[in-house]
Amino acid sequence: MGRKFVVGGNWKMNGDKNTIHEIITTLSNGPLDPNVEVVIGIPAIYLAYVQSIVPDNLKVAAQNCWKVEKGAFTGEISPAMIKDVGSEWVILGHSERRTIFKETDELVAEKVAHALATGLKVIACIGETLEEREAGKTEEVVFRQTLPLIAAIGDNWDRVVLAYEPVWAIGTGKTASPAQAQEVHAALRNWLVSNASPAVAEAVRIQYGGSVTAANAKELAACPDIDGFLVGGASLKPEFVDIVNATM
Numbered sequence: 001m002g003r004k005f006v007v008g009g010n011w012k013m014n015g016d017k018n019t020i021h022e023i024i025t026t027l028s029n030g031p032l033d034p035n036v037e038v039v040i041g042i043p044a045i046y047l048a049y050v051q052s053i054v055p056d057n058l059k060v061a062a063q064n065c066w067k068v069e070k071g072a073f074t075g076e077i078s079p080a081m082i083k084d085v086g087s088e089w090v091i092l093g094h095s096e097r098r099t100i101f102k103e104t105d106e107l108v109a110e111k112v113a114h115a116l117a118t119g120l121k122v123i124a125c126i127g128e129t130l131e132e133r134e135a136g137k138t139e140e141v142v143f144r145q146t147l148p149l150i151a152a153i154g155d156n157w158d159r160v161v162l163a164y165e166p167v168w169a170i171g172t173g174k175t176a177s178p179a180q181a182q183e184v185h186a187a188l189r190n191w192l193v194s195n196a197s198p199a200v201a202e203a204v205r206i207q208y209g210g211s212v213t214a215a216n217a218k219e220l221a222a223c224p225d226i227d228g229f230l231v232g233g234a235s236l237k238p239e240f241v242d243i244v245n246a247t248m
């Protein structure tokens, strides 16, 4: 069976009640391709609000969470809380979490394991910096970041989407070319054959993220190993509808 296209919109630390209402209205009017799974990543403080106004065809994600259920972790939110307000997804390991907040591959894996154990679905992000790409280390970095996720995910691959986001393409307007993105996606899928299983490699959806716009989405979506997008800036704009519909 083919992999269902999945498009995430990561709002990052953007939006207020007014603009959120506008974005949800735009997405509700769509129309959005019913064959595409759409997940929007919301600042934690607005999760419950968005959950209360969102139509059924849009799923809601938190952009981060901590690795235990509850306790003395000032400022953090837990997967149990995300679930409690009705959201099904969490984005973990985003490059901004890794670089700005110093999250290690191991911490990301611990978070993934706990989020999955709580019943959430996870978008797990990986991707190399410009320096790493120029040093010819793209695959080495992507495989290194993915390795601890294998044990963390265990038998729960059906609730995981991988997002390949080259750091040099995030918010820069420098999209990876379809050939560059496809090359990494194919290499990662091939690596999963031996490091997870052939069935996982075949079934897991790998999103591309990094300066995706309505203008480049169709060409990227046509690549055989690109199964969706994780969109930042453009997910706040009406063009997100066209990105969701890129495979129509």
Ligand SMILES: O=C[C@H](O)COP(=O)(O)O
Pocket (backbone or CB within 6 Å): 010, 094, 165, 169, 170, 171, 172, 173, 209, 210, 211, 212, 230, 231, 232, 233, 234
């Ligand atoms: O999570 C989304 C990515 O960081 C991509 O952001 P961007 O589309 O603004 O480049």
